[in-house]
Amino acid sequence: MAQREMTTILHVESVHKSFDGTKAVDGVSFTVQKGEIFGLLGPNGAGKTTLIRMILGIFQPDSGEIRFSFSPDGRLLPERVGYLPEERGLYDNRKVCDTLVFLAGLKGLDARVARERALLWLHRLQLEKYFYRNIRELSKGMQQKIQFIAAILHEPEFVILDEPFAGLDPINQDLFRELIVELKARGTAVLLSAHQMHLVEDLVDRIFLINKGRQVLYGELREIKRSWREDWVTIDFRGDGAFLKESSLVKSAQIENGRAQLILQEGVRPEEFLAALVGKIEIEQIAIRKPPLHHIFVEIVKEQK
Secondary structure (H helix, E strand, O other): OOOOOOOEEEEEEEEEEEEOOEEEEEEEEEEEEOOOEEEEEOOOOOOHHHHHHHHOOOOOOOEEEEEEOOOOOOOOOHHHEEEEOOOOOOOOOOEHHHHHHHHHHHOOOOHHHHHHHHHHHHHHOOOHHHOOOEHHHOOHHHHHHHHHHHHHOOOOOEEEEEOOOOOOOHHHHHHHHHHHHHHHHOOOEEEEEEOOHHHHOOOOOEEEEEEOOEEEEEEEHHHHHHOOOOOEEEEEEEOOOOHHHHOOOEEEEEEEOOEEEEEEOOOOOHHHHHHHHOOOOEEEEEEEEOOOHHHHHHHHHHHHO
């Protein structure tokens, strides 16, 4: 299978930003590619929103460079970028239709086209009956959907979604995940910013993990996890599994009611561990996986202190 050719949409190079002597972003560099979901991840206060505001031209970096490949001089072209902000910014006393057409107009979209697209999207998200309603009549989740529509109605090449799952119930979280995957399939570059790593871990292609304004991890998520030094094992079994706690191959073990949850020692291959189980217990089910991204992040941050 031929590898998909990657085209860089956004370059961020050695960017610094301080406020009142406090470094919010400290020497950050990364790229975002066409047709990928790029995860800008980290805890609250890590510097994600400051970075996004610099990408959007709201803040200017103290040093470093931010440039877009779709512009001859590298500058931001607002009509080619979409943005779903973390803070909700809709006017309560405006109608949904007027809001969407107005915001699309700011991106250069004809009012008639904007209206047609808005109706299609509202139908898709089961909100068509609210087209002429005021924003204040909508729930928070509905308003989040309206803001998502506003971010992509002009069909931008690059979309920034800042904490898109905030305030959504599990059903709408799944819906937003589907919509984000659809954007990727169209070739849109998606920068997805979040602090709840478990919600986005299986969505993103590459990640930039940031803490206290600095890079913690950067690269393809699959490769980062593949190279992680430990494996997690879950076993459902019959027999006496007490020996697992004493095994030199096991770093930690929790065993209860015929289930063992284990972390293997660094460098232990799963095949080596499986061979050590032969004849000792009757395995009903076993799963070997790399730890979740949140755990990897926490472990790396601990090491850096």
